[in-house]
Amino acid sequence: MKVATQRVYITPKNQFLPCYVTGNAFRDKPTNKIHDELECKVLVMQIEDTTIIWASFDLIMVDLDLSTKIREALSEKYHVPFENITIGATHTHTGPEISEHNTFGMDEVKVVPGYREFLFNQCIKAVDKCYAEGFIEVRPYIQKLEIDGVYGNRNGKDKIADKNVTLLKFKDEEGNIIAGCVNLSCHATVNDPYSTEITGDIFGYIGRGIEKRWGVSPLMMQGASGDMGNRQYRQESSIAEVERVANAILKQIDDTTVPEEEISFTQVKVDIYQYHDEFDKDEATINEMKADIAVDEKKLERETDPDQRRLLVCGLAFMRQQVNEVHVKNEFTCSIIRLGDLDICQIPAELFSCFGLEIKAASHSKYAFIWGYANDDAGYLVEESEYDKCYEGRSTNFRRGEPERLTADLVQLMGGE
Numbered sequence: 001m002k003v004a005t006q007r008v009y010i011t012p013k014n015q016f017l018p019c020y021v022t023g024n025a026f027r028d029k030p031t032n033k034i035h036d037e038l039e040c041k042v043l044v045m046q047i048e049d050t051t052i053i054w055a056s057f058d059l060i061m062v063d064l065d066l067s068t069k070i071r072e073a074l075s076e077k078y079h080v081p082f083e084n085i086t087i088g089a090t091h092t093h094t095g096p097e098i099s100e101h102n103t104f105g106m107d108e109v110k111v112v113p114g115y116r117e118f119l120f121n122q123c124i125k126a127v128d129k130c131y132a133e134g135f136i137e138v139r140p141y142i143q144k145l146e147i148d149g150v151y152g153n154r155n156g157k158d159k160i161a162d163k164n165v166t167l168l169k170f171k172d173e174e175g176n177i178i179a180g181c182v183n184l185s186c187h188a189t190v191n192d193p194y195s196t197e198i199t200g201d202i203f204g205y206i207g208r209g210i211e212k213r214w215g216v217s218p219l220m221m222q223g224a225s226g227d228m229g230n231r232q233y234r235q236e237s238s239i240a241e242v243e244r245v246a247n248a249i250l251k252q253i254d255d256t257t258v259p260e261e262e263i264s265f266t267q268v269k270v271d272i273y274q275y276h277d278e279f280d281k282d283e284a285t286i287n288e289m290k291a292d293i294a295v296d297e298k299k300l301e302r303e304t305d306p307d308q309r310r311l312l313v314c315g316l317a318f319m320r321q322q323v324n325e326v327h328v329k330n331e332f333t334c335s336i337i338r339l340g341d342l343d344i345c346q347i348p349a350e351l352f353s354c355f356g357l358e359i360k361a362a363s364h365s366k367y368a369f370i371w372g373y374a375n376d377d378a379g380y381l382v383e384e385s386e387y388d389k390c391y392e393g394r395s396t397n398f399r400r401g402e403p404e405r406l407t408a409d410l411v412q413l414m415g416g417e
Contacts, residue, residue, distance in 0.1 A: 001265055002046040002137050003170045004130035005179035007217045008122045010057060011038045011198070012096045016112045021196045022060050023093025023189070024310065025104040025317040031196035035239060038095060038200055039207070040119070041219045042126040043179055046135055047339070050268040051080045054181075055123050056088040056219045058200040059095045061377035064332075064348070066098070066116055070123050071375070077124075078131065083270045083335060086346055087123070089373045090203035090220050092188040094195060104317035136178050138170040142342065142367055143260040150248045151186045153353060154229035155390045162224055162353040165253065166369045168342075169214070169260065177214040182206065183369045185223030185353055190230055190245050192237045193310045199239065202230075205246035213254070224356025224370040226349075226380050226392060231307065263341035263366060273334040273413055277402055280327050289323045292394065311391040318395040328397055332378045334406075336414055343368040345414060348376035350392070352383050355407040362415040381406065 011034060012019045018030035038058035045052045053074055062070075067087040075082045098116060102109040144166050153159035168181040188201035200207070203220045211217045230245055281289075293316060300312045337344045343363040347370065356370040380396040381403035387393035 001140065002135035003179045004044045004133065004135045005042065005216065005219070006126040006129045007039050007041045008126045009037050010040050010059070010119055010122050012112065012115060016096070016115050016118065019112045019115070020097040020109045021094055021198060022097040022099075022103070022109075023095070024193050025106070025314045026194055026310065027196055028106055028109060029196065031198070033197040035197045035199040036204055038198065038204070039217070040123050040126060041217055042123065042130060043181065043219045044127060044130045044135070045265075047265050047268050051078065051084060052268065052337070053078070053080055053085045053127060054088070054219060055086070055126070056090060056221060057119065057123075058092055058204055059089045059098055060091055060093060061089045061098070061373055062087050062119075062375070063099060064376040066120065067375040070120055073120070073124060074127055078127070081270075083272060086371065086374050088221060088371060088375075089377070090188055090200065091222050091225070091373050092199070092201040092203060093193075094191050094197065094199045094201055096198060104314065105321045136172055138172055138178050140263050140265050141169045141171060141260045142263050143167040143169070143256070143258055144367060145253065145256045145258045147184070147249055147252050149233065150245055150252075151228065151230040151233055153227050154187065154231040155227050155386065157232045159227070160354040160357065161228060162357050164369070165249070166367065167253070167260070177216055179216060180210070180214055180218040181221055182210060182218045183221040183223055183371065184249075185225040185228045185356065185370070185372075187225050187229035190234065190237070190242045191239060193306070197239075199242065202242055202246045202249070205242055206249060209246060209250040221369075222372045224351040224353050224372055226352040226372075226382065227386075227390070228353050237306070265342070266340040267338070269338040271336045271338070271413055271416070273336075273410060274331070275334065275406055276331040277399065278329045279399065281325070286323060286326070289319055293319050293323065296394075315391050315394045322397055325397070330378060330398055330402070332376060334410060336410075338365070341366040343414060344371055345369075345410060346371045346374035347410075348374055349378040350380045352381055352386070352392075352403065354383055355381060355403060358407055359410050359414055362411040364415065368414070
C-alpha cells in the first residue's frame with residue numbers, strides 16, 4: 001500500500017473578501033474577519049491495483065454540484081473510478097457561504113463570485129501535488145477511543161450519543177506517520193453563533209493539534225453528527241470555548257491507554273446505495289406546519305437565552321421555506337467502502353447518532369465508522385420519536401420513518417458480504 005497527502009488553503013482572501021459567513025440565520029452582513037486558516041486536505045491511496053482519493057474541506061458542506069465536478073475531473077484526469085473519490089466537509093458553521101441559494105432563504109447571502117471555482121482548483125491542485133511528489137509505501141494503523149465529558153447528544157445528555165474517535169495512521173517502514181485521518185461526530189458549532197469571524201471551529205483546532213503530534217496534517221472526517229454537539233457541555237460560545245473543547249479532546253487522545261493496532265487494507269470494494277423518496281404534502285401537513293410556525297414565533301418573542309433564540313430563528317427560517325414546498329423529492333447516493341479490516345459508510349446527510357451506531361454495528365470488519373456530509377448534505381435524518389422535540393425535527397424535509405428505512409437498508413448492505 002502507498003499513500004500521498006497534501007494540504008492547500010481555502011481561506012477567502014483578496015478578491016473573495018468581504019464574504020458572507022454561513023451556518024446561521026442571524027448573519028446577514030458580509031465580513032472581512034479571518035480568525036484562522038481554512039484548509040482542504042487530500043489523501044490518495046494506492047492499494048494493490050486500486051486507487052482511492054479522499055478530500056475534506058473546512059466548510060459547512062460541499063454540495064452535490066461542486067463535489068460531482070471535482071470527482072468527475074479527478075476521475076478523468078487520473079483514471080480513478082468515480083465512486084472511489086469522496087469529497088467531504090468538516091461542517092464548520094463559521095466558514096464562508098459557498099452556495100448561490102442560502103440555506104435559510106436569505107437571498108442576499110450568497111457565495112462571492114469565483115470562490116467555488118477557487119475551491120475546485122485548490123482541490124485539483126492538491127491531488128496534482130500528491131502525484132507529482134510521489135507515493136510512499138506504508139502500513140495502516142488504527143486506534144479507537146471514546147471521549148468523555150466534552151460533547152454528546154446536543155438534545156440531552158441522557159440520549160444516545162456516539163462519542164467514538166477513530167484515528168487512522170499510515171506509517172512508513174521507520175514508523176514515521178506519513179498521512180492520517182481523524183473521524184469524530186460533533187457539530188462544529190462551538191463558536192459564537194452571532195460571530196462573523198471565519199474559523200474552522202473545533203475541527204480546525206483538532207486538526208492543527210494532531211499535526212503537532214504526528215508531524216502531518218490529518219484529513220478530518222465528520223461522523224454521524226446530526227444530533228451531536230457540545231450544547232449540553234459548553235461553558236460559553238466563543239473562540240476561547242473552541243480552544244477549550246478542542247484541547248480537552250486532544251488531551252483525552254494523548255492520555256488514552258487504548259493501543260493502536262496494525263490492520264490490513266486488501267480487496268477494496270465499494271458498494272453503492274441509492275436513496276429516493278418523493279411525495280406531496282397534504283393540506284393537513286401544511287396546516288400543521290403553519291401552526292408550528294405560529295407557536296415558534298410566539299416563543300421567539302419571549303425567549304432571551306441566546307442558544308434558544310438561535311435555534312428558533314434558524315428553525316423558523318427552514319419552516320417558512322418548507323411550508324411553500326408542496327412537492328418534495330429527496331434523493332442521494334450512499335456508499336460503503338470496504339478496505340479489508342475497515343468499513344466506511346459514507347452518507348451525504350446529517351445522520352442522527354443512533355442510526356450511525358446501528359450501521360457501524362452491522363459491519364463484519366474489525367473497525368467501521370460513518371463519514372457524514374460526504375459529497376453533499378441533504379439535511380437532517382431524524383429519529384422518528386424526536387420529530388416534535390428538537391430543532392432538527394422541525395428543520396428536516398424528510399418524512400417521519402424515512403431515516404429508519406434508510407438505516408435498515410444500510411444495515412443490511414453493511415452486513416452483506
